[in-house]
Amino acid sequence: MNQEWTVICRVEDIPKLGARRVAREQGAEVAIFRTSDDRVFALLDRCPHKGGPLSQGIVSGHGVACPLHNWTIALDDGCARAPDAGCTPRFAVRVEGGQVLLDAQELRTQAVDAVA
Numbered sequence: 001m002n003q004e005w006t007v008i009c010r011v012e013d014i015p016k017l018g019a020r021r022v023a024r025e026q027g028a029e030v031a032i033f034r035t036s037d038d039r040v041f042a043l044l045d046r047c048p049h050k051g052g053p054l055s056q057g058i059v060s061g062h063g064v065a066c067p068l069h070n071w072t073i074a075l076d077d078g079c080a081r082a083p084d085a086g087c088t089p090r091f092a093v094r095v096e097g098g099q100v101l102l103d104a105q106e107l108r109t110q111a112v113d114a115v116a
């Protein structure tokens, strides 16, 4: 399958241990996170619990703590750490020459019916 990558920003535009939101034509925003080891992950900006804005959470290791009720969501698969359960959609990310790219097709189609 042909992937169409779209440049979003530079890695350094995302605060370390923080996130940046990416608006889409349709659907809830996507949160892109930067870890202390400069890995970048992308999840729908909605906690699987009650829809908290994960982009406002604190990143630690490869997880983010939801600002509402402190569930920890794994950045690599979007799933809550036990004993909590549930997953939020994740998005493919590529980092190339210091730039962060997301899959344009996924941005257009994935989880667009989640309430914004």
Ligand code: FES
Pocket: 047, 048, 049, 050, 051, 052, 066, 067, 068, 069, 070, 071
């Ligand atoms: S909404 Fe995220 S922990 Fe409750």
